Amino acid sequence: MIPFNKPHLTGKEVHYMYDAVHTGKLSGNGKYTKYCQEYFQQRYGFYKCLLTTSCTDALEMAALLLDIQPGDEVIMPSFTFVSTANAFVLRGANIVFADSCADHPNMDADLIEALITPKTRAIVPVHYAGMACDMDKIMDIAQRHGLFVVEDAAQAVESYHTDRSGIRRPLGSIGHLAAFSFHETKNIIAGEGGMLVINDERFAKRAEIIWEKGTNRTAFWRGEVDKYGWVDVGSSFLPSEVTAAFLWAQLEALENIQQKRLEIWQQYYHTLARVEACGIALRPVLPSWATNNAHIFYLICRDTAMRAQWIEKLKAKGINAVFHYISLHDSPFYRDKHGDRPLPHSDTFTDTLLRLPLFYGLEEEDVAKICGVLEEVI
């Protein structure tokens, strides 16, 4: 049996969780939370990081910080997870879905400008499979129209974008705000978990307040105010120290984890050249400005039937391959609100994208076996 995903443990998770438990500081914003936040700030130059209970919650914090109001419009890809949209829908926003590129699930930056109206407030690029969207174009458009950019970097830890001047920057450091995920399916995990990145310092103070349930408790602990109280909207966005301790163990092993995942990804890529050569599926295309963080290995199948056949064949051999996403513009919840503006590339990825198993513990012979099953069709 080869599962689709198997969470990787570095071995130190339980040790640090034990330490957090026996220190007696279990609620959020303790030692391990600070370790993790500082790690990200230092390694990637993020202005400020706040751990959250999920990437969903980080996106919700972003929507609150941008003060999204009912009727505001937010532009994002349709080919993404529901939380990208729900975080803004919860504030009353109307979601304006942009199509994917023809050759990549990422949002096509050339389509964005035509979707902007006086009600547009933000653009939310999703770095699919950790591969950077065209951030040069997106940041230009945002600046020209006075819009905010929230990077949905759920899948994008340890991945980079090189801008037109040749400057290489980590994903999550480019937009005004960014959201990361540490769900068990990600490269770096905490079971459930996420992080908000604040790159525009104007949002830093209010972010702390929204994070702490709308109170100025963080300022109180720093001695800046003499009592704390209700000063804003907010929620309980911070994870427990146990969750942060788990994440800390993962971060210590980040480079090792990334190296192993990249090896697996490369093995898939090279082996499946034969499948691509037969014209039955395409391998991922890495945009010229992007790096690959080996979060997902996918194929774009010739058609839905091809994908279904492969999923069946793999399943018969005990291998679990899956597809995603069902385009949000065509979901039961948003179909009527979206209307009939076609998003053909998004539809194509919904119908034909196949995700293959990719996790730290996947062995070379497992990848060979999976590729062998795929090649049987040739």
Place this chain on the structure above:
Amino acid sequence: MIPFNKPHLTGKEVHYMYDAVHTGKLSGNGKYTKYCQEYFQQRYGFYKCLLTTSCTDALEMAALLLDIQPGDEVIMPSFTFVSTANAFVLRGANIVFADSCADHPNMDADLIEALITPKTRAIVPVHYAGMACDMDKIMDIAQRHGLFVVEDAAQAVESYHTDRSGIRRPLGSIGHLAAFSFHETKNIIAGEGGMLVINDERFAKRAEIIWEKGTNRTAFWRGEVDKYGWVDVGSSFLPSEVTAAFLWAQLEALENIQQKRLEIWQQYYHTLARVEACGIALRPVLPSWATNNAHIFYLICRDTAMRAQWIEKLKAKGINAVFHYISLHDSPFYRDKHGDRPLPHSDTFTDTLLRLPLFYGLEEEDVAKICGVLEEVI
């Protein structure tokens, strides 16, 4: 040094967390989540339970389930934690604060009816210190006016209400919905954590969807639908299995924890009779319909100066006593929205309520020492 709170560990937390980690199912809605939810359903007769990342999140789920809209009014006490209000403010509700009873921080049920308008949608009683609000009156009013009742049972695990027919029911089982907290300061803890209770089965199906980010994934896993997608608003409300595993260890020890806390509470109550007799402070008054779950031991001091003096004296002896809450109607965030309708009892509790250390590891001699410091003033 005697801290205000020290989280109690049963010793099994790390064992179950280790099991969850090594089972490889780390994200939410796994084995331990089900154990915990079934425990509550069976022990207290709750119709359906869903673990959440916090009590705040459970209250937010309640607000979403009740479909609270901008301009809707929600009645709740002012003497409560910010999340009671913020959960509804996030949906656009106007909060209508009711005063506390003269002799108890709980909302005075006799004041509710005068606050009802055609815009009122819900009443949110908070069972302060785990002591039941007057649920006979509150449920009658709600029924008469077609309102929903959400019990804020953050502090109310293992506490009961006896109705006018003599029927004894657990707190959290009486309103349409209820929210519990497992924050490290509570009797039963998970670091950060909470639970939504659904007693009105009309909400059960949608609650699962909102819990799973607005998707019908739970129905998918039960085989009721053949693929899952975006069907509603929602968020990532579910905690990781690691968090649920921690909670499970606590639940196994619930009776032992409660017995120990009740002993400490009783020792305070009996020892501090002398302080009450001197007229400088009042001990808690248990309403006739309520039980005491020993969540908080508090004194109502004669005045703010008395409270400040005690906090100082205790601090000088290395004992950490605290006060809460700052009435929400008088907070920087809501003062202008509330207007000048006075809530004198709420103000009194804000100014004079003193919380003494109360945790499992507090020894008899610690309580004697604390009471001794308080008696020095006599």
